[in-house]
Structures are given as structure tokens and as C-alpha cells.
Amino acid sequence: MPELPEVETTRRGIAPHVIEKLISKVIIREHKLRWQIPPKLKQNLQDQTFHKLERRAKYLIFHTDTGFMLLHLGMSGSLRIVPIGIKPEKHDHVDIQFTTGQVLRFRDPRKFGSIHWTTDEPSQHVLLHHLGPEPLSKEFNTNYLFQKSRKRSQSVKTFIMDSRIVVGVGNIYASESLFLAGIHPKRKAGNVSLERYELLVAAIKTVLKSAIKKGGTTLRDFVSGEGKPGYFKNELKAYDRSDQPCVVCGNLIKCIRLGQRSTYYCNCCQK
DNA sequence: ATGCGGACCTGTTAGC
């Protein structure tokens, strides 16, 4: 369930259990996720300690004395803290055990997630260096987005989902942000005014912040290992609401495909 | 350079 708020929630949830704890054992049951897990990961982590856990886009960056482990949850990945001794289930691919008696467990049924190791500055990593600004940073502002959008013919929705433009806007929050900003998802990015980009930037920040806040309420679930899905579902105004009345005008929410992804909007409120 | 479609996987659900 990882969009940016879920990744951030995961980071906050697991950090107290993994930071400055001694790693006693690493178990890799499935080496091939989206890419091969580095064969040396095990020995790199053995007897090490994570000093810092950062998030960049949807990547989690674990700092050690000798390098960095980068982890992406893909579409179906999750990280849990469980006590040592709990039997792994079918899609529990990686365990990192600590001398505290706890295990950081990586589960990913669809195997779209990935784990990497780098000794370079993580921002220079081949998968990170091209990334656009964080949506909640000052760098991501009206002028930036407006400039980037000029002469773009693609839809504004696929535009804001492009990680080179801005990171962390996934399929759910793209629909939600455009709804909040009153912009039709199919409109050409180059054809949206400065004034409306101001609304969109504000909407993206508002939606993500509020979802992170909601995610905060499920920290306990993440940590204990029983993640309750759908905790923000009732906050959604457009996503997954096909044929249900728009909360603003009452017209039925529509669903179309854009870039092979379901896209929800109100034909009356979004122009 | 930009933008699109395909690919990677498995689980769940809708439809016949």
C-alpha cells in the first residue's frame, strides 16, 4: 500500500526499533525481487547498526558505518517489526534480526519492491539522482511546476506523477489533488495557468500532509504487524468512488484510464 | 526530448 504517506508512516514506525540496534542476522529467502538483492548485503549488514533512517521519494535509506541500504516497497511491499521466532509467511522475503530480539521483516507478494546497497552518497545512486523535488519541500512550488509544465502536451495527471517532476505523487493522490484543485486530469499540463498550478501545488501538499497524519494513527498497526488497510479510505473524495456522488456537487464521479491507470474525477467540478 | 506502452509479479475480484 505504499504511496509516500505510507512509506513515511513506515519509516516513523520502524525507526525506534531499528536505529542503533545491533544486527545479529540477515536472512534472505527470495533473492530476486524487482532486481537481484545484492549478494553481499548479508555480510555488509552483519554486526552493523543503522544510525539513521531517511526517506527520499518512496525509497527508505538505512545508514550504516560502511554504506547505505536502499529499500523500495514497490506496489505491495511492507515492513513490519516482529519478535524473533514468528514463522515467516509465504511472501516474507527478507528478515533483519537484531540482538534486541526483534526482526525487521520485508514482505512483498508482487515482488515489485527492491533492495540496493551503495557506498556512495545515496542521492547519487542511479535510481535516485534523476528524482525531482520532494512534494513537501519549498523547492516544490508554483513557479517550479509552472515552468516545468510549459510546452508539455501530456495530461496534467501523468505530469504530476512523473518522478522527474516531483516525487511521491502516486495514483491515488494524483486523483485526489486534482479534485481538490478543480483541474480536469486530462487537461494538457502545458495548458494549465499559473494561478491553477498554485492551487494544485497547495492541493498536493495538503493531501499528502493529511494522509501522513492519518498514517500516523496506524503506526501501532505497522509495528505490531497487523496493518489495517483502508484507514484513509473514508477521506478519499475522488479515488475509487466511481458512480458515487461528488461530495461537492452531487454529480457522479467518473473513472477513465490515463496512462494505463484508473483516474477518478468529477466532470462538473474539474475543468 | 517527450510521451507512450510494455514489462516485472502474485493475489483478489468481477464476470461468464
Add this chain to the structure above:
DNA sequence: TGCTAACAGGTCCGCA
């Protein structure tokens, strides 16, 4: 009820 097809929160790659 049982099988099949479509679809799911991401994002990289290659081609036009």
C-alpha cells in the same frame, strides 16, 4: 461453483 480475465497503491526501459 469454477474457470478466466482484468485489475491493483510503482517505475524502469525501449521505442516512436
